[in-house]
Amino acid sequence: MKILRLLLILAKLTLSCMQTCDPTPDPCAKQNNTAYERVKESLHSVKVCKYDATETERQLKGELVDHWNEKTDIVKQTKIPISDLPKFLDHLHDAYEGIDEGTRKKMNSVFFAKGGWEHKLMEWKMVKGDDAVARYGMIAFGRSPDKEFVDCMFVIYKLDFKIAPKVIVTENKHSMFFDFIKWTIHTQETEEQTLGVRTIKAFQNFVRSKALKGFVEEGLIEQINYVGSLDEIPDA
């Protein structure tokens, strides 16, 4: 009898602890309250499909390119005073291939737009030369609740590659390879519109996955927002 009572008390204790110690936060009460949390929230809003990214890479490597060399550069900067943000962006522009004048200008309109913001994300891409160098960049900012400072995470995914000669011979208007060439050579938005929507999305998904994986490998974010298919990712 005594043991039973003891067990009952223990069970009650456990129950009441489960109720009072329940760690699930009230979503209304718990905002992301630091600049860094807001950067992460911004990156978490980017959806990628792991399966499709792997398939795209396999196809490119297996059939389309001979030589493939990739690298990810990551920068994390915390507590940048808002007034220093232009200087910081100028520094990135000077230090990293891929942020050209146009991209730098666009950053102004994104990060200094009127109105309050908690976090912002921007991406760009660049290609140099005929077939050799592709760059994709993603930058996320989170603003401190007092609006005085920002934290920033920045990544550039670099891909140097050489297209396999045998593929050029059998160039096919509807192949992924042909779209890849167009994607890599032409950087203007208007040119991109002529690509198949499916292909643009596949490449975009591929480079975004690489960028986010870079952040995870550096321990800057814990998770990637993976979805089951490309269809779940909104069109740019």
Ligand SMILES: *[C@@H]1O[C@H](CO)[C@@H](O)[C@H](O)[C@H]1NC(C)=O
């Ligand atoms: C905080 O950020 C996480 C991702 O880092 C997000 O899933 C969550 O919805 C955010 N919470 C609020 C209250 O905005």
